[in-house]
Amino acid sequence: MTIEELRKIAETEREAEKRYQHRVCVCTAAGCLSSGGDHVLDAIRKEVAESGMKNEVLVKGVGCMGLCSAGPLVSVETEGKMFANVTPEEAPDVVGSLDTGAGGPQECPTNVPFFERQKKIVLENCGKIDPERIEDYIAHDGYLALVHTIAERSPQEVIQEIIRSGLRGRGGAGYPTGLKWSTVAKTGEQEKFVICNADEGDPGAFMDRAVLESDPHRVLEGMAIAAYAVGAQKGFLYVRAEYPLAVKNLKTAIRQADRLGLLGNSICGSRFSFHVDIRLGAGAFVCGEETALIASIEGKRGTPRPRPPYPAESGLWDSPTLINNVETFANVAPILRNGAAWFAGIGTEKSKGTKVFALAGRVTNTGLIEVPMGITLREVVNEIGGGIPDGKKCKAVQTGGPSGGCIPEKHMDLPVDYESLKSIGSMMGSGGMIVMDETSCMVDVAKYFMEFCMSESCGKCIPCRAGTQQMHGILARITAGEGTPADLALLEELCDLVRNTSLCGLGQGAPTPVLTTMQYFRGEYDAHVAGECPAGVCAGVHRGGEEVAK
Amino acid sequence: MLTYLGSPQLPSDDKRWKIVEATARRHGREPNALIETLHTVQEAFGYLDDIALKFVAMTLRVPLSLVYGAATFYHYFTLKPKGKHTCVVCTGTACYIKGAAGLLAAIEKTYGVKPGETTPDDQLSVLTARCLGSCGLAPAVVMDGAVLGKVGPEQMLARIEKGIRHDH
Numbered sequence: 001m002t003i004e005e006l007r008k009i010a011e012t013e014r015e016a017e018k019r020y021q022h023r024v025c026v027c028t029a030a031g032c033l034s035s036g037g038d039h040v041l042d043a044i045r046k047e048v049a050e051s052g053m054k055n056e057v058l059v060k061g062v063g064c065m066g067l068c069s070a071g072p073l074v075s076v077e078t079e080g081k082m083f084a085n086v087t088p089e090e091a092p093d094v095v096g097s098l099d100t101g102a103g104g105p106q107e108c109p110t111n112v113p114f115f116e117r118q119k120k121i122v123l124e125n126c127g128k129i130d131p132e133r134i135e136d137y138i139a140h141d142g143y144l145a146l147v148h149t150i151a152e153r154s155p156q157e158v159i160q161e162i163i164r165s166g167l168r169g170r171g172g173a174g175y176p177t178g179l180k181w182s183t184v185a186k187t188g189e190q191e192k193f194v195i196c197n198a199d200e201g202d203p204g205a206f207m208d209r210a211v212l213e214s215d216p217h218r219v220l221e222g223m224a225i226a227a228y229a230v231g232a233q234k235g236f237l238y239v240r241a242e243y244p245l246a247v248k249n250l251k252t253a254i255r256q257a258d259r260l261g262l263l264g265n266s267i268c269g270s271r272f273s274f275h276v277d278i279r280l281g282a283g284a285f286v287c288g289e290e291t292a293l294i295a296s297i298e299g300k301r302g303t304p305r306p307r308p309p310y311p312a313e314s315g316l317w318d319s320p321t322l323i324n325n326v327e328t329f330a331n332v333a334p335i336l337r338n339g340a341a342w343f344a345g346i347g348t349e350k351s352k353g354t355k356v357f358a359l360a361g362r363v364t365n366t367g368l369i370e371v372p373m374g375i376t377l378r379e380v381v382n383e384i385g386g387g388i389p390d391g392k393k394c395k396a397v398q399t400g401g402p403s404g405g406c407i408p409e410k411h412m413d414l415p416v417d418y419e420s421l422k423s424i425g426s427m428m429g430s431g432g433m434i435v436m437d438e439t440s441c442m443v444d445v446a447k448y449f450m451e452f453c454m455s456e457s458c459g460k461c462i463p464c465r466a467g468t469q470q471m472h473g474i475l476a477r478i479t480a481g482e483g484t485p486a487d488l489a490l491l492e493e494l495c496d497l498v499r500n501t502s503l504c505g506l507g508q509g510a511p512t513p514v515l516t517t518m519q520y521f522r523g524e525y526d527a528h529v530a531g532e533c534p535a536g537v538c539a540g541v542h543r544g545g546e547e548v549a550k
Numbered sequence: 551m552l553t554y555l556g557s558p559q560l561p562s563d564d565k566r567w568k569i570v571e572a573t574a575r576r577h578g579r580e581p582n583a584l585i586e587t588l589h590t591v592q593e594a595f596g597y598l599d600d601i602a603l604k605f606v607a608m609t610l611r612v613p614l615s616l617v618y619g620a621a622t623f624y625h626y627f628t629l630k631p632k633g634k635h636t637c638v639v640c641t642g643t644a645c646y647i648k649g650a651a652g653l654l655a656a657i658e659k660t661y662g663v664k665p666g667e668t669t670p671d672d673q674l675s676v677l678t679a680r681c682l683g684s685c686g687l688a689p690a691v692v693m694d695g696a697v698l699g700k701v702g703p704e705q706m707l708a709r710i711e712k713g714i715r716h717d718h
Contacts, residue, residue, distance in 0.1 A: 034684040034697035068686030204643035206683030241589060241626050242679070280589050282624030285680070299584035300616070301623040360644035360685030367686055398643065434643045448646050452680075458623075 001261045001268050006138060006147050009260075013139035020058035022098045023077040024048075026086075027127060028061040029213045030206070030245055031068035031367070036088070037061075040072045043088035047095045057098060060136075063214020065127035066118075068367035070108055075127065084108035113383040114365050119346065119372045121354050122330045126214035126368075131249045134256040137217040143262050145336040146221050150228060150268050158229040159185060162332070164340035166352035171197060171288075171325035172400060172429040173505075174351070174418040180322065183312040184230040187320040192232040194223050194274075195316065195323045197293060198239040198246070201285035202401030203452065205432035207356040208326035210368050212239065212246035215330070216253035220276060222329030224263060225336065227274045230322050234275050238293055241280040250278055285402075285456035289504045290315075290323045292458065303460045304504035325430065327356055347373030351417035361398075361434035364389050371416065378412040381435055392437040396520070400429025402449045402456075403509025405516030406442060425516045427509075441537035442521040443528050446514045447475040453510035464507030467498035471514065481541040483529045492518065558608040561601045566594040570602075574609045581612045584620055588627055597628045633668040633675035635713050638692040642681030645689040649702075653689060654678070656703035657710070673714050 017023065026032075026041040041061050048057045065073045070084035074094055083094060083105045090105040097104030120126075129136040137143070149158055163178030184192060196219060200208040212219060223235050239247055254276055257263040265273045279297050286292045287302040294316050296302040315321025331353060335343045344352050351373040357380070360366045364386035371380060377397055381387070388394050396406040405426030407414075414420045418428050436445065454468040474491045477483050495511035495518075502508045518525060527534050533541035557579075560567040573590040577583030587610060591602045598621050607614040621627045637657065641650045654665060657676055661669055668675040684690045687699025691706050693713050698706060 030683055031686055034682070034687055034690070035699060068684070071686060201680065203641070203646075203681040204685055205681070206685065209683050243683075280586065281626075282585055282589065283626030283680075284624050296585065297582065299580075299582035299586075299610075299612075299620070301619050358683075358685060360688065361647055366644070366688075401643070432643065434647065436647060440647050445647070448643070 001147060003147050006143060009135055010139045013135040017058065021056040023058045025060055025062040025075045025077055027065050027071060027073045029064035029210055031064060032071035032073060035071045037072035039088045040074065040086050043091035044094055047091040051095060060130045062128060063126040063131050064210040064368055066368045067114060067365060069365060082108040082110050114386065117384050118370050119354050120370050121334050122211060122327055122356050123370045125218065126210060131214050131216055132252050134217060134260065141337060142217055143221055145333040146224050146262065147268055149225055149336055150270050150272055155185060155229045155231060158225065161336060161340045165335045165343040167331055167335060169325060170327035172427060174428060177324065177328055180312060181226060181229050184320050184322045187313060189320050191319045192230060193316045193319055193321040194227045194232045194235040195321055196223055196237045196326060196329055197288065197323055198237055198326045199281045199288045199293060200240060200430065201288050202430055202432045204358060204360055204434050205401060205430055206358045207368060207431040209243050209246050211326050211330050213249055216249045218330045218333060219326055220253055220257055220263065222332035223276060224274050225332050226322055228272050233273055236297055237276060237278045238281060238297060239278060241282055247278060286458045286506050289506060303458045306503060348415060348417045350419055355431060357431045357433040359385050359433050362388055362437040363435040373417045374415040376413050376415055377407065385435065388437050394435060395438050395440060396436045398434040400427040401432045402452045403505060403512055404429045405512045408520040425519060439535055441533055441535035442517040442524050443479055444537045446517045447479055449513040450475055453506060457506060461503035461507060463498045463501040467494055468510050470494055478528045479538040481531055485529055488525055561605050569594050579610055581610055584610055584612055584617065588621060592627055597631045633672045635673060635694050636675045636677060637710055638677045638679050640682040640690045641678045642685065644685035648688040650689045653691060653703055653706055656707060660707055
């Protein structure tokens with residue numbers, strides 16, 4: 001594959017699209033699928049065929065458009081219209097609106113902050129391209145970065161470009177990506193691996209799934225560029241088995257890229273070869289930790305091991321291994337295409353680019369959003385999220401899942417970047433963002449996350465195995481109305497112990513939800529000990545003197 | 551442990567074992583194919599029983615203890631057969647704060663089963679999912695593969711009952 005050949009494919013595809021008067025895109029990613037997006041797609045296709053408009057209307061299934069709470073979504077690209085909550089019965093209305101300009105089903109305005117305040121880099125193709133067709137990806141400048149890179153740049157130049165862009169790991173910890181790449185590149189070993197961590201286990205987080213389902217080639221291109229830069233020949237995509245559609249689309253994508261010579265042996269006629277294989281996760285949260293993930297790919301139980309040595313020096317089968325998150329890889333191609341300076345111009349001083357969040361919980365617009373770093377939480381919740389429904393008040397925002405913290409309303413003007421979130425005890429995390437209002441009990445939320453960590457602890461190190469059990473026991477006592485002030489002191493002590501002595505990120509992060517809720521909502525803990533659940537959630541705890549029936 | 555030079559005999563002439571065999575073969579019968587092979591078994595048979603674990607151990611030349619270790623470590627694998635119908639309640643964060651606990655309590659009250667259990671008549675298995683990723687539909691339940699979103703206890707119970715009655 002040469003640049004000319006790639007351009008030709010893109011041109012042919014664009015020409016083919018232009019022949020249609022109307023382009024109708026139906027979301028068939030998991031969010032809309034669960035509300036029947038596939039049936040809507042079939043119904044619209046059938047309607048178009050029956051009304052003899054097959055040569056004028058292009059109907060395609062696309063990936064996530066973001067506003068999952070209004071799904072299934074249908075967008076008419078050519079007219080800039082979007083329809084929400086579409087049912088298969090409304091297919092004639094959708095098709096009817098094309099030529100006549102009639103109203104059609106419930107319209108979803110696209111000039112609202114939810115769409116306008118976002119900045120899309122990672123998700124730029126999501127909801128626009130058909131994830132099952134490589135030609136569509138190529139028509140949207142896909143694989144241009146890879147082909148250019150192999151033809152014109154040395155691996156060293158690629159790494160320098162990534163370093164200059166300031167890209168940091170999107171899995172949550174925020175380690176500089178370029179630095180990681182150069183560590184792997186510097187090792188003299190012959191055999192190296194590239195792993196894409198798609199074991200998205202945080203409850204309430206579905207960013208990586210959306211990217212894999214909606215734009216799988218983007219991730220493959222990022223992995224191939226990374227492999228070229230660090231000198232790896234083999235890559236693994238470690239995907240959750242719970243994401244069947246993502247796995248299916250990835251398998252198709254790998255096959256297509258192989259066929260066009262964009263993956264496989266001597267890519268683009270060069271001496272660079274790169275093979276990608278999929279490995280299925282099996283429902284272990286701890287496998288998101290890089291050393292546990294490596295053990296799992298090796299076919300073992302997914303337990304972490306002490307670091308150093310870091311995987312960059314000794315990872316999969318003791319070879320140097322580069323592990324990056326899905327979203328990190330998805331940022332690579334745009335950086336190389338548009339230049340490091342362009343990327344570094346977005347975001348804050350230390351956190352460059354954008355971040356994808358899965359916005360959910362007690363907020364009007366739930367779904368997938370991508371915002372520039374440095375935006376405030378208040379803007380995300382009130383403008384993009386459309387505020388809290390039912391006239392309730394926002395109480396806290398939870399970021400970072402079971403290892404992250406609850407940020408109280410008073411800190412909502414803080415910019416979203418790695419350092420700011422850390423400074424108030426939470427973390428960026430992989431991108432789950434759950435909004436809570438006054439009906440949520442913070443002690444109950446802390447118990448929920450502790451229960452999660454307890455059951456997901458792999459059992460290898462004692463602080464995490466026993467500590468999470470003990471902390472959960474105390475939280476269960478407090479929420480049952482049997483806690484004492486001494487319990488609170490013990491809980492704090494245990495948090496400190498587990499955080500500082502656990503082997504991996506799971507244990508080290510497990511106390512964070514407790515610590516942040518204790519720091520910002522201490523009053524609720526005290527109230528529980530005194531026998532009252534202010535939110536009225538906890539059974540067995542009285543509220544204003546009467547038993548809460550639940 | 552016995553060392554096999556070729557492939558071990560299939561446990562029965564059930565065609566599904568050939569699919570399992572094929573997965574192992576595709577990975578060169580390397581021990582690292584363990585999880586992939588267990589996935590294939592579960593996909594074909596629905597669960598992992600002793601016969602399957604022993605067969606996988608022999609095929610990949612992995613000690614049975616390690617096979618059992620992996621099969622019990624990963625939540626996705628189940629050693630028990632599921633009931634005729636399955637109801638999965640999402641307990642992701644968004645669903646939790648929108649009332650997933652109440653849904654589970656309603657199921658337990660009506661059918662007497664906790665998550666991970668199956669009713670004595672093998673009609674209904676109740677499972678929980680860490681997160682379905684359909685947070686826009688919270689709280690979400692999956693009954694026999696169909697997603698019910700923004701669901702309340704009564705509505706969910708009615709749907710479960712309909713699913714079970716459908717067979718009779």
